Amino acid sequence: xxxxxxxxxxxxxxxxxxxxxxxxxxxxxxxxxxxxxxxxxxxxxxxxxxxxxxxxxxxxxxxxxxxxxxxxxxxxxxxxxxxxxxxxxxxxxxxxxxxxxxxxxxxxxxxxxxxxxxxxxxxxxxxxxxxxxxxxxxxxxxxxxxxxxxxxxxxxxxxxxxxxxxxxxxxxxxxxxxxxxxxxxxxxxxxxxxxxxxxxxxxxxxxxxxxxxxxxxxxxxxxxxxxxxxxxxxxxxxxxxxxxxxxxxxxxxxxxxxxxxxxxxxxxxxxxxxxxxxxxxxxxxxxxxxxxxxxxxxxxxxxxxxxxxxxxxxxxxxxxxxxxxxxxxxxxxxxxxxxxxxxxxxxxxxxxxxxxxxxxxxxxxxxxxxxxxxxxxxxxxxxxxxxxxxxxxxxxxxxxxxxxxxxxxxxxxxxxxxxxxxxxxxxxxxxxxxxxxxxxxxxxxxxxxxxxxxxxxxxxxxxxxxxxxxxxxxxxxxxxxxxxxxxxxxxxxxxxxxxxxxxxxxxxxxxxxxxxxxxxxxxxxxxxxxxxxxxxxxxxxxxxxxxxxxxxxxxxxxxxxxxxxxxxxxxxxxxxxxxxxxxxxxxxxxxxxxxxxxxxxxxxxxxxxxxxxxxxxxxxxxxxxxxxxxxxxxxxxxxxxxxxxxxxxxxxxxxxxxxxxxxxxxxxxxxxxxxxxxxxxxxxxxxxxxxxxxxxxxxxxxxxxxxxxxxxxxxxxxxxxxxxxxxxxxxxxxxxxxxxxxxxxxxxxxxxxxxxxxxxxxxxxxxxxxxxxxxxxxxxxxxxxxxxxxxxxxxxxxxxxxxxxxxxxxxxxxxxxxxxxx
DNA sequence: AGCACGCCGACT
DNA sequence: GTCGGCGTGCTC
Numbered sequence: 103x104x105x106x107x108x109x110x111x112x113x114x115x116x117x118x119x120x121x122x123x124x125x126x127x128x129x130x131x132x133x134x135x136x137x138x139x140x141x142x143x144x145x146x147x148x149x150x151x152x153x154x155x156x157x158x159x160x161x162x163x164x165x166x167x168x169x170x171x172x173x174x175x176x177x178x179x180x181x182x183x184x185x186x187x188x189x190x191x192x193x194x195x196x197x198x199x200x201x202x203x204x205x206x207x208x209x210x211x212x213x214x215x216x217x218x219x220x221x222x223x224x225x226x227x228x229x230x231x232x233x234x235x236x237x238x239x240x241x242x243x244x245x246x247x248x249x250x251x252x253x254x255x256x257x258x259x260x261x262x263x264x265x266x267x268x269x270x271x272x273x274x275x276x277x278x279x280x281x282x283x284x285x286x287x288x289x290x291x292x293x294x295x296x297x298x299x300x301x302x303x304x305x306x307x308x309x310x311x312x313x314x315x316x317x318x319x320x321x322x323x324x325x326x327x328x329x330x331x332x333x334x335x336x337x338x339x340x341x342x343x344x345x346x347x348x349x350x351x352x353x354x355x356x357x358x359x360x361x362x363x364x365x366x367x368x369x370x371x372x373x374x375x376x377x378x379x380x381x382x383x384x385x386x387x388x389x390x391x392x393x394x395x396x397x398x399x400x401x402x403x404x405x406x407x408x409x410x411x412x413x414x415x416x417x418x419x420x421x422x423x424x425x426x427x428x429x430x431x432x433x434x435x436x437x438x439x440x441x442x443x444x445x446x447x448x449x450x451x452x453x454x455x456x457x458x459x460x461x462x463x464x465x466x467x468x469x470x471x472x473x474x475x476x477x478x479x480x481x482x483x484x485x486x487x488x489x490x491x492x493x494x495x496x497x498x499x500x501x502x503x504x505x506x507x508x509x510x511x512x513x514x515x516x517x518x519x520x521x522x523x524x525x526x527x528x529x530x531x532x533x534x535x536x537x538x539x540x541x542x543x544x545x546x547x548x549x550x551x552x553x554x555x556x557x558x559x560x561x562x563x564x565x566x567x568x569x570x571x572x573x574x575x576x577x578x579x580x581x582x583x584x585x586x587x588x589x590x591x592x593x594x595x596x597x598x599x600x601x602x603x604x605x606x607x608x609x610x611x612x613x614x615x616x617x618x619x620x621x622x623x624x625x626x627x628x629x630x631x632x633x634x635x636x637x638x639x640x641x642x643x644x645x646x647x648x649x650x651x652x653x654x655x656x657x658x659x660x661x662x663x664x665x666x667x668x669x670x671x672x673x674x675x676x677x678x679x680x681x682x683x684x685x686x687x688x689x690x691x692x693x694x695x696x697x698x699x700x701x702x703x704x705x706x707x708x709x710x711x712x713x714x715x716x717x718x719x720x721x722x723x724x725x726x727x728x729x730x731x732x733x734x735x736x737x738x739x740x741x742x743x744x745x746x747x748x749x750x751x752x753x754x755x756x757x758x759x760x761x762x763x764x765x766x767x768x769x770x771x772x773x774x775x776x777x778x779x780x781x782x783x784x785x786x787x788x789x790x791x792x793x794x795x796x797x798x799x800x801x802x803x804x805x806x807x808x809x810x811x812x813x814x815x816x817x818x819x820x821x822x823x824x825x826x827x828x829x830x831x832x833x834x835x836x837x838x839x840x841x842x843x844x845x846x847x848x849x850x851x852x853x854x855x856x857x858x859x860x861x862x863x864x865x866x867x868x869x870x871x872x873x874x875x876x877x878x879x880x881x882x883x884x885x886x887x888x889x890x891x892x893x894x895x896x897x898x899x900x901x902x903x904x905x906x907x908x909x910x911x912x913x914x915x916x917x918x919x920x921x922x923x924x
Numbered sequence: 925a926g927c928a929c930g931c932c933g934a935c936t
Numbered sequence: 937g938t939c940g941g942c943g944t945g946c947t948c
Contacts, residue, residue: 109948110948112947112948114925114926114947115925116925116946116947118947118948119948120947120948121948122948123948137948138948139947139948140926140927140928140946140947141926141927141928141947142926142927152948155948159948160948161948223938223939223940224939224940225939225940243926246926251940251941252927252940252941252942253926253927253928255926255927255928256928906944908943908944909943910942910943910944925947926946926947927945927946927947928944928945928946928947929943929944929945929946930942930943930944931941931942931943931944932940932941932942932943933939933940933941934938934939934940934941935937935938935939935940936937936938936939
């Protein structure tokens with residue numbers, strides 16, 4: 103047979119595909135292949151037929167890894183759309199869609215050999231010394247990293263030639279599928295007489311038979327052995343042709359062991375019914391326009407999703423449900439599991455690679471037909487997709503922060519369109535992008551204006567922190583206490599909030615306190631010289647964590663001992679300023695002795711199920727006050743929570759980012775929505791120094807429309823999304839000056855290209871990024887701004903493939919439709 | 925990303 | 937002269 107040519111995308115950061123020869127017919131697009139690449143072997147994806155290549159001879163595919171493509175055509179199409187729109191390398195886009203275990207690379211190992219006494223170069227000696235530590239085979243890549251002396255391949259080859267070491271290459275790994283041996287009953291013995299006849303005096307075999315029969319005819323071999331049956335007993339049954347031994351694929355599903363609560367059967371309200379019917383008829387018509395489900399907090403959006411999914415399943419189709427961060431929305435996920443049981447694959451961020459692969463295969467085979475997960479669940483390989491639900495569509499976590507920098511919500515719309523599926527974006531506080539799409543008729547709006555069960559939205563009160571501070575200052579002046587300390591110390595709990603909490607505690611109701619800032623103090627400042635302790639890798643202040651008595655960088659996780667004296671001038675007069683959740687916990691515990699408090703933030707939720715555990719305790723009434731960062735603001739539904747307190751609403755408001763107000767409004771609205779979800783009603787107290795800010799005022803009045811109107815107007819000058827499309831181009835490198843000049847050169851390059859190509863795109867900048875240094879890298883950025891999306895794609899593609907910074911250290915990150923410009 | 929190739933300064 | 941540092945271009 104004649105060889106065919108295939109185009110292969112490899113998971114590398116290069117905007118290029120490669121052509122290989124393959125014996126016989128070309129494998130279909132979406133098939134994985136193992137190919138030689140440079141001096142190594144890699145796994146890539148066939149994305150189409152290859153074209154004749156002019157340069158040197160083509161290499162041949164080493165192995166076609168699957169008989170039918172593992173990536174469905176639809177997912178492949180989605181990845182190609184993503185690669186083009188977000189201007190990401192095609193192989194990187196594909197890697198984002200597949201379980202990690204499917205894209206391994208070859209590994210090189212070195213083993214020390216006989217130490218010859220030939221002359222070695224200093225570089226060779228370093229390699230030998232690094233190797234002599236152990237006699238075990240070592241990965242070349244880790245050796246290289248440890249030595250930090252560039253490529254060590256010339257040394258390895260030279261050393262191997264004199265016998266000082268040997269090396270071998272292991273091919274890329276294929277994913278392991280866990281199997282277990284199972285014993286299966288193949289002949290059923292009808293009655294006692296037959297048992298007597300077949301088994302006779304073989305007492306243990308007879309008992310084993312009974313156990314197997316009771317278990318439904320199939321049992322893991324290990325289970326039988328664990329019950330004390332000897333191997334020979336099983337063999338006896340096998341020789342009598344009563345059972346067969348076989349292998350069974352084992353799905354690693356950590357959720358299988360979790361309890362499933364029975365579904366609560368709820369009757370939809372009129373508004374819910376209408377939404378459900380609209381969605382159901384769209385499902386039948388295969389209507390293409392996405393829906394924006396705008397429902398106030400507590401209006402029962404989840405019920406609408408569940409009814410839609412029910413109809414999707416009835417029509418024999420499958421569905422995808424995106425949630426912002428799976429660990430943070432256990433209650434929502436639990437509801438899907440309770441209704442659809444083992445049809446649901448939960449793609450949890452804490453899954454191991456093997457577990458993720460198992461879930462993926464279960465979806466691929468149709469064994470499970472609802473994928474629930476964070477943004478990557480979008481690529482679930484389900485067949486006959488009927489619907490995609492994006493819950494809390496406004497959430498910033500739908501944006502991937504590394505290449506491919508896609509937005510889960512926007513890509514959900516694209517996949518639904520490719521599949522002819524219904525797409526529902528739900529939120530109490532829709533993103534302004536979705537809101538404007540709805541206003542322009544691109545999306546269809548569905549409203550759930552009221553809470554279910556006659557619940558009312560909570561009343562919201564504002565406490566002006568400026569007034570509180572003034573009052574406390576005056577009080578401390580009159581009673582002679584330290585005025586400076588009082589001014590600096592910040593207010594944690596105002597009298598109004600203390601009183602409201604006390605009331606709830608007295609009535610055994612529950613309280614949620616939000617402060618969107620971790621740690622104890624957000625910075626440490628020397629009173630003598632004013633120096634603020636900053637991260638050694640990032641241009642941000644370090645946060646003081648009191649429990650560990652350490653300063654921590656919340657960007658790169660750098661940690662150091664908390665100082666006793668100023669590291670610049672030596673003064674011991676340090677002030678710990680700015681309030682974090684750890685401090686709130688301490689103040690609350692001191693103020694309300696006896697109250698049962700739980701804190702939920704990144705620092706207290708490191709374990710796989712720690713979210714579940716904390717929230718479980720709240721659910722069971724073992725917690726009076728739940729305090730935490732934004733992770734307590736979403737999706738929680740506890741009817742006994744009657745008070746929500748926002749310790750400081752201003753956190754994040756002053757970030758140099760055009761979405762600062764929007765994020766504040768969303769956070770305040772979402773957390774307010776946790777109050778009064780039961781018959782007890784609810785109240786919200788927001789402490790702020792900006793009571794006049796429109797984000798605060800709109801949250802106070804539960805008035806999304808007023809917020810949207812005001813914020814849309816604010817974004818016209820200068821123009822920001824959704825009025826225009828943006829891309830953020832960030833250049834970074836280890837030295838400050840080369841990054842700055844590269845950014846200048848890059849912006850100049852783009853401006854010239856735009857001029858020549860007469861593209862309708864503006865370049866704004868360059869300028870240092872708001873966070874000028876991150877993870878030890880200096881950062882500059884510029885923006886591309888346009889009203890014409892396609893134009894931006896053209897410009898970005900030209901730039902990313904054509905601009906050469908001539909600096910290997912420099913990295914360029916292209917972020918289209920950014921959620922933050924930091 | 926990771927490697928080879930090639931040019932250049934530093935040191936045996 | 938040789939070694940190793942680093943910029944540049946390529947990987948089918």
